[in-house]
Amino acid sequence: MAFSSSPSQVRMPLSAEEMRAISLEISRGFAPRRFRAGAARLTSTGFSPQELLSISQQINREFAPPQQRAAAQAESAKLVALPVDPEHIHVYWQLDEAAQASVPLTEPPADVQPLTLRVYSHPAPPEAVPLPAESAKTWFDVPVAAERSQQQITLPSGDTCIAGIYQVAIGRLNAQQEFNPLAYSQAAAVAPQVSPMTERLSPAMAQFIMLPSQASSALAVTASGQQN
């Protein structure tokens, strides 16, 4: 007998809503709940909260990353640049032990030049950022001020164009003011410093749009004190 001719094919009328409800009910009751695996493991493995805590504490004691020494553990020199906002780049570095050891803490020995950060600005995003040639790029120097291998660099006002690309090098200036780099950062794209587009909108549209500096300060804290 063909199934299509079976009298059992007479269907009970169900609305779309009823079918959705049935579908959800079945889903709720019978769908595989992988997220329940944790509870199953909790009982089947027989861990007590105290045992879990003990393991967590032991791992933390033995393997927690040393915060201040992380930078000195680098196998090779490394410099990372992170764009913060249109006026700032944050850099951190990891130098090999020899270079790190010569970081002057107070007064550097006469024959050791202090570390310097050289910031190169690229006026437009290149396809691939090459290592900057001293003569071809615009740059400025910032003395390393921190003992903790991290530093925020303030970009000169008006220095950048829209979506400026920066690259940073860390190194030393010799007596002839020649820069000897130890590491280069990756390219970091910095947001534009101004909001010129607002000025190009019609007044009818611009009235609803604030400049980013206004927006952020106004929206930073809600009535309840929640920051956003």
Next chain:
Amino acid sequence: MNKGYLSIVLHAHLPYVHHPEHDSFFEENWLFEAITECYLPLLAMLERLHVDQVPYRLTLSLSPTLMTMLRDPLLQNRYLHYLQGRLELAERELERTRGLPQFEPLAQMYMQWFQDALHRYQHRYECDLLTEFQRHHSAGCLELITTAATHGFLPLLNVSPVSVRNQIGVGIASFKSQFGFAPSGFWLPECGYYPGLEQALKAEGITYFFVDSHAVMDADQPPRHGVYAPLDCGNGVAAFGRDPASSRQVWSAEEGYPGDGDYREYYRDIGFDLPLEYIAPYILDGETRINTGIKYYRITGAKQTKQVYQPERAKQKARQHAEDFIVRRQQQIDALTAEMPQAPLIVAPYDAELFGHWWFEGPLWLEQVLRLAASSENGIQTVSCGDYLQLPLQHVQATPAASSWGEHGYSSYWLNESNDWIYPLLHKAAAEMEKLANDLRGFTVSDLQQRALNQAARSLLLAQSSDWPFIMKAGTTIDYARKRITDHLARFNYLHDAIRKNRIDERYLTALEIMDDIFPDIDFRHYAA
């Protein structure tokens, strides 16, 4: 007649707080408070709109960490215990306020509130809120989207594109495993965007995301329609900009609705107001005062003695504020329509936890906004951004500017002297994870090794959450944030060491799997370049 579109987006997120290694854990209250004050009221609102057949569209972004916690049996059980504790306190408050005409009705309100929460959570929803949200999605009213796996702030993880790819990919996979379908939209954590991010989103099938206003206004091409139409990022993925005007009305401390004197005061909680000997059983360790959720005062006014909360007065004010919001959107749409060849779209995204937790009357306000918008006389149609993209419109092609919706508009809230120490550690761990995956490419690994590798990926993802540097800057629960970062990195280091030395202790691994029980389908191989 429809003259303009309004897209209201709620972003619901909490960091993964799951501590089976403790019998109870204070920070898990973040989830419990949010369920009671935000998610249950939101679902109640959706139900009322459904019963009244109000046509509306609302977008809800659910973070993978929140979804995981909402379906975690341990946390579900602990939430029931939490509610029972609140009910006990509400009962004691009924006794304490008996005969006090200003306070007794409020105590009764809280009693009813917690009873209703318990009934709906336990019996009506069977502890499964996600299924209820999905019901409204299936009914065509709610668009569900998601965000990055652990809400990592992507502009500062971008040193490793593989990290960004996994934050996005694992987040979307987590959403799919919970709901059975893929999201079309993506909430960038903290609206953190950098040029090029749209490529990673497209690779995961995402068609739109949200940015703050200045990302659109400072795009590399002039945005002819301001933030009132999306940008096509050049690869078919659309960027929708936040409307500053409607954001300001809700977020701003000075001008925002939630600061009105008639609304309930968040900061006057009986956990802080009542004598310690009375409140001790309901606070932390019987000694440290915390919020209980029972609050008897209204905001009142600056430098005025706080007055007792009047719920009816607050409800009336919420309705007035909803009307004001709609009127202002109408005025905005009228002004914009004259300047645009197409109907303008106003995108109004908010943190979901604002509604009900910080702003007690927020869900009522939102419900009223949706009811008013549904009236055809208003000329406003609520849409999701996914709906809007179905319209036959050409969008300006441009790349948004790097930005976030945080203080000052960029990355400084997540990278400053309070939290900069975490980035070398996070980047180092990410590089080691990638190296592990690359080194093992083409090799067969044992089940135990695979479990350890996957758990290492979970530890890395959990360390990358934007919540930890946020808390360090905000100065709220700094010790906890520091501990969480340190714990997750320690767990990663432990697993990395064990894998490299091929000395994996299954007992320890299982303990870590229980404590960080998230992303069951994760595959460490996705960390290979």
